[in-house]
Amino acid sequence: MARQPALSASLQPTLGAHRRLMAGLIPEAGFHAAPLDGVTFMRADANTTPAPVLQEPSIVLLGQGLKRSYLDGEVLAYAPGEILVVALPMQFDCDTVVQPGQPMLALSVRIDMAVVAELACQMDPLPPLPPGAPSAHARGLSVAPMDAALADALTRLLEVLGDAEASRVLGPQLLRELHYRVLQGPAGTGLRALAASQGRLGRVFRSIEQMRADPARELSVAALARDAGMSVSAFHEAFKRVTGHAPLQYLKLTRLHLARSWMLDHDLGAAEAAYRVGYGSASQFSREFKRLFGLPPSAARSQPVVPA
The missing domain is CATH 1.10.10.60 (Homeodomain-like)
Known part of the structure; x- marks a missing residue:
């Protein structure tokens, strides 16, 4: 397996829960619509070669395996404990790496820009960059580590996705919280700038x-x-x-x-x-x-x- 992110020991049990929950929710390879609009389950049982994708704005979270995105000579790899944030429609090549008997398990959440804009208006403004400093959100595709608050929000979302009624009743608020947790972190700065048209x-x-x-x-x-x-x-x-x-x-x-x-x-x-x-x-x-x-x-x- 290719490199894994450096994670705090306290996050490991939560990532294990993500893996177990996703394994129960995604029993077969392919794409599967979750019982909540805008959420898609993904599973791959074997390695895939790089292939072109057009990715809509989304948040991708892995329970198991490794994904790699190739864009303009740059390779962005992400694994459990990290998130991929696609802030605007992006076109790149992507492949999957798995270990024998350990399929890639992932969850993709479509970004709701109306929710992003509403949340961004209620959040403290981003601090201005020092003169000459490179923008942290210069590209529409970014990978960032998952913190404890985001990991906890994902756990609760996965727990309700196994039940249609719970998804219907609790899911929208959990998606809203997931958006907020992403906006709080380094991968969310681009989305906040986008919401402000900056x-x-x-x-x-x-x-x-x-x-x-x-x-x-x-x-x-x-x-x-x-x-x-x-x-x-x-x-x-x-x-x-x-x-x-x-x-x-x-x-x-x-x-x-x-x-x-x-x-x-x-x-x-x-x-x-x-x-x-x-x-x-x-x-x-x-x-x-x-x-x-x-x-x-x-x-x-x-x-x-x-x-x-």
């Missing part, structure tokens, strides 16, 4: 919303930079720092991921999916689809979807 993260997020609202629309970097109130060079640098991709590269990847999703979820043919995301050439779409996913669009249904 800094490069907020500006890039608004540009991404434009891309996703109408993926077939022709967009130029100059127009996106103007809408963000930045020069073209500053916008390009900020966008790549936050997402790991240049703006037009991110747009192309967004189109390909959305086309694949429509083919899988809505039984669209490749030509129709390509047209909907703005491709005028079916052959170009096929080439770029195969380059990203490793198989042509005609084989999309045979490709496993990989979680972060």
Whole structure:
């Protein structure tokens, strides 16, 4: 097994409880919807090779195993005792590492930006950064250690997810607490800045919303930079720092991921999916689809979807 995070001895019993609870809740490999909106169980019984993912804003917590995300030459590995926070839609490669007989067990919670904004308004403001200091939330993808309060909130959430009524009655408040605990920690600073529409993260997020609202629309970097109130060079640098991709590269990847999703979820043919995301050439779409996913669009249904 690859490296494990350094954890305090006091946290080990709680992490053991997470592992046992997740094992009971996720008996089979794959994705499984929890009885609470926005929560997904994930299990992998074998190692996986790096595969491209489009990850929506989410909090990912592992009970067992190791996950690795690859973005712009950087590797972010996370294991039990750590959390992955995806503050805005991110595109990266991801793989899974397991030990024999010990499947990867994880829980993904969709980030509710309305809850984030409400909580952020009630929290003390973040202290200003010293002049010249690098931003702790410059990228939309971050890994951070889990503290005791967050670990306890996760335990209580897992305990109610095994019961539909308890999930319905208690789940929403537990998700709210989970959001709060994340916002309190180092992985939450980006979300708080995003909620306040501050800094490069907020500006890039608004540009991404434009891309996703109408993926077939022709967009130029100059127009996106103007809408963000930045020069073209500053916008390009900020966008790549936050997402790991240049703006037009991110747009192309967004189109390909959305086309694949429509083919899988809505039984669209490749030509129709390509047209909907703005491709005028079916052959170009096929080439770029195969380059990203490793198989042509005609084989999309045979490709496993990989979680972060």
